[in-house]
Amino acid sequence: MHAIDVTPKVWDRLQSVRRDGACFCCGQFTTAERAALQIYGPVARRDLGPLTIAQIGQSLDGRVATASGDARDVSGPEGLAHLHRLRALVDGVIIGVKTALHDNPRLTVRLCSGDNPARIVIDPRGRLPDDAPVLKPCGARRIIIQAVDRERSAGVEVLRLTAANGRLDPQQILTGLHGMGLNSLLVEGGGLTITGFLEAGLLDRLQVSIAPLIIGAGPQGLTTMTPVQTLSQALRPETRVFGLGSDIVFDCAFGDMAVSANTPMHRPPLVSAAC
Template identity: 60%
Template sequence: MQNVEVTPRVWERILSIRAGNGCACCGRWTPGERAALDLYAPLARRDLGPVTVAQIGQSLDGRVATVTGDARDVSGPEGLAHLHRMRALVDGVLIGVRTAIHDRPQLTVRMCSGPNPARIVVDPRGRLTEDVALFRADGARRIVVQGVARPRPEGVEVVNLPLRDGWLDPRDIVTALHDLGLRNVMIEGGGITIARFLEAGLLNRLQVAVSPLLIGGGPQGLTLQSPVARLADAIRPETRAYGIGREVVFDCALTARAAEAWQPIHSAPRVAEAARAVRLR
């Protein structure tokens, strides 16, 4: 497991990668800073094509909330800072309507520097009211994907898609977001929404942040609609583990392209190649 250290200078480099003005290959970094580059640079890059990543925080026993629905402190300060960094690196953050109603998240970047992503809510039946913070005009794009005709506050972009068996098809959602110019999207919650994108084969990456606490009951992180009957058929993504304070983030590559993004451009052959180029000048 690699321990991540997000110093101001390494975060500045990561944001420059997001803006297309930097790379992860050069510079002298501590092991913790290098781990930060390994974790965040694949999401910051815009030369890898569209990326859909999901992030979920849970307890040691796999819970995302208590039996009463309290989910506020499942992730500690380190996990929340990681989530805000993820938000700063993507074009848009998507949640389901249940998460929007019960958790009332702001989906803004507050625990690090970086741009606010577009805020996206999937609301098939138009249940979300107009008074939520998600709809507040603050310069970030606000988008509702819905399956019914319902007016939204001024400035909120509405994407109307057909309902299929009472649900919005994740493939239709991703296509619509790409058409809106949102290429790198994070599915932040809840577990049902993440599971639907996972089962549809639309996730490039899945990050599971595990906090050191035991809840003992309550909803689980991920429950698939079609669980496997045999372990031999289970999804076994290529995975790297990162320590962020007291929390552990499992970064899972679900596609070959996502795994290739891990290939460090600062690897030994490339470093040696660069050294030879320097000597030849």
């Protein structure tokens, strides 16, 4: 496991990676700083085309909330800071409407420096009220993906898609958002929304942050619609493990991302290499 240290120098470099296409392999960094570059660098990169990453914070027993719905916050302080860093590195953050209704998140960047991402809610039936915190103006784009004709407040963009049996095609969601200029996307939850992208094979990365608490009951992080029958069929992504302090992150890469984004400058061992 690699302990990370997100010093101002590291964060500046990551902002340069995102903004200017800088590398994150060169320079003098401590081992923990270099580990921070390794976990966030693949998210900050723009040279590999569109990126879809999901992040979920869960307890030791795999829960994301209590049975009564208390979900603030499962993650520890460093886990929350980690989430805000991810927000600052992507173009847009996606949540399902249940999270928007239950948690009233703002999806803004508050625990680190950086721009607010576009805030995107998948709300096929148009259930989200116009005064939801996630729709409050904050200088960033606000987008609702819906399958009904419902007017939204001025400044809120609507991506209108067609549902089949109440479901929106995750690929159409990504294609629509890419067409709106949003290429790096963080799916922040909840579990239903993340597994929709996971099962469609559309996640480049999945980060599962585990906080040291046991809740005992309540909604679980990821539950797929098409579970495997044997362990040999289980997804086994290329995974690196990072220590945040309060929480541990399993950083999983799928498909091409497991090969391209992690090499040559992202692959452990965490050594400095020239570009």
